[in-house]
Amino acid sequence: MPSPSPVLKIEPVAAADDVILSAQNITKVFPGTVALDDVSFQVRKGKVNVLIGENGAGKSTLMKILAGVERPTAGKILLDGREIHLNSPLDATQLGIGIIYQELNLCANLSVTDNIFLAREITRNGLIEYKSQKQRARELVSKLEQKIDPDQLLGDLRIGEQQIVEIAKALAQDVRILIMDEPTSALSAAEVEVLFRVIRELKADGVAIIYISHKLEELLQIGDYITILRDGRMVAEEQAQKVNVPWMIEKMVGRNPAALFTRKERPLGEVMLKVENLTLPRLGGGYTLDHVSFDLREGEILGFYGLMGAGRSDLVDCLAGARPQATGKTWLNGEPVSATTISERIKTGFVLVPEDRQRYGLVQALSVMDNMLLASLKNYLRGAFLVSKREKAAADQQIKELSIRVASAQQPITALSGGNQQKVVVAKGMLTRPKILLLDEPTRGIDVGAKSEIFEIMNRLAAHKYSVIFVSSELKEILAMSDRILVMSKGAITGEFSHQDANEEKLVAASAIGHGPANTGNHNGKG
């Protein structure tokens, strides 16, 4: 509605009449974090509405709300000017909202056709019409210029083909609004071209597209309107032809300096860890880790930056011994590392603080102390029995050293805040007396105060000659904390920066290598 009030600024992107879907003042609170904070988002008919932001900016949460998977804590959604309530994915489907999810949501045990028509089977007299389904599936797949047998089991397809099936599945519905969350992450350049052609056809039919991607050049090529999220807030909305890549990066990254955490200068020791040609093949072709080589010095904090799925977590998993199928050579202190299992690797001196604290870091049913001691139980044995005095001493010492705030060591782990839980995971690692500490997103989901404490612990450990690998998606944190930063993209290292020359633009640029629209990159590996 046009407002006569002179106080209001004129909207930069006007013409409200072609808005088909509008999310207004959406707030979504998860326990511990605010994923979306008063976000408004307009979706225009027959246009490609682009949504961008860093990892964790809230894009996927917003899309899940529009697809009926999550419900907003506050705010409303208008479709054609009428408020709608989406309580399930089915509601969204019935209103003509389709979604292509970032992580593939397909059933590997069903055929391509069955996947495309899941929950909207073509039936006659209640029986599935296999012939017409197959016919239609073949049409959809050939519209996407693919040669995929509709009878093939989905699980036997390579990832890129599965992505095509996911797209075909969305096209099989009669959609008015189609959400595409990173649809091109597994596609080759030629396949991306085909997808763009299909998108243009859909636009011509008046379908509104919501398009999420990290590939900024690609967005300028296909997008009409660009909305940028940062830290759960909407920071900018602009027509695509008026903007360029540096503008988008600036808006995504923001300009507030990281004042809360700083790195302490310290001398670095000898090379502690040397990794050569670490390779992890991916089921379905290509590499999760593509011949990664690097070294790490004593007392060094080495940051790893990259987009989601770039292979950073897989890298630390490999070093921790969690991926026995990985190949490559590793030296620790000049000695080749032969340990292949996790427990042997821990004995050698590697310890991982995993990305998903709740699932992989902690046993929810156990107390703070039991969690902390889990990886180093053999240190508290006398004969075959655990000595509770030794256990208690070890736990108390860690609680003091890492200043973990607990009433007692016997408290259930679930009673602790995210930050303190994370410190328990770090303590568990420290008790194994490691040489190399692998921290995978150690600050995810914890508040700023706890973050700075974790960073202080990292600084102290590095000063005590521990070598730290620090994986993070938070640009500011990685820039502030790392002595050196390696950037990964599609399983390969695509950039190396010292603390002095690293800046946000360089890291973002390096993390997008191999993602460009005209670049097939190392999609299928090199060898």
Added chain:
Amino acid sequence: MKSVQMKTKSRITKSDVQQYLLRGRAFIALILVVVVFSYLTPAFLTTENIVIIFKQVAIRALLAIGMTFVILTGGIDLSVGSVVGMIAMVAGGLINQGINLPQFGVIIYPHTWMIIVISLALGTLTGAFVGFIITRFNVAPFIATLGMFYVARGVAGLLNNGYTFPNLVGRAEYGNTGFEILGSGNFLGINYSIWLMMGFALVAYIMTTRLPFGRHVYAIGGNELAAELSGVRVARTKILVYSISGFCSALVGLIVASQLVAAHPMTGDAYELTAIAAVVLGGTSLSGGRGSIGGTLIGAFVIGVLNTGLVMVGVSSFWQKVITGSVIVLAVIIDQVQARMQEQIALQKQQDIK
């Protein structure tokens, strides 16, 4: 239409033959046990004996078919044996004692067909209730059905204070005679229970292969989240699946009570385990999403033939258990080997394409 897949090799390779044998392993095992027992005892392949085997298998197969639906969704139903007992006792009570309504001073004796309808409905509702508990309160199927395993067995005992309902023939003046026909009656010389098994197997086959419901069952077992996000009504489908299992249990309860012309509270004891064994032998994956009704039928026959055959050969009942148990575990090991081989072949194919 152009051929979609490149045929890299046209000749039959060793791995093709291996795959073929592994896929048909349940059927091969069935033929094998039949051949072995026919060789060991000439009485094995007589019409009489085959009819006995079929009658035995019919009961197991009916339960196993219901169980197949449940296991395809990645669940399990431990309550079927107890529900068999409970429904047998319900039917027995309705025939011998009727429905007592003291406040009106009357006892209602329903007709036999009504007793059958009431029993089947009750069994189905029991299953639906379990499914509701599983989906509404997010209880693990193992726990929910373990609970019903105890509850239904308890109810079976409570219905006649632990005693049997004997002589379930009804009385002509009440119009509730003829219950025993279900167990002993023949059509075209074949026992009703066998017809029921074949009929229900056909229905189940159509449900799993031709109905959207069947697709949804497989989808839930394969990737529940993906199914939900595609718009499959996961909770409803699961409740239906447990209802089917409950229906099968009720049917078996009626057949068993009718065959014995009596209802004992321990009827159906441990039937859930033979049903699970048949499903697993038939190649259905306990983690869900993979398997078939046909496989389950074959699995039920393998167990049936094995049991009857071992008895006829004179193997002690203790050895029978040892052998049956070993066969089940062996079947699952072969299952895992096949799955790994298939994965390798799929990887190999992709390598070939590149």
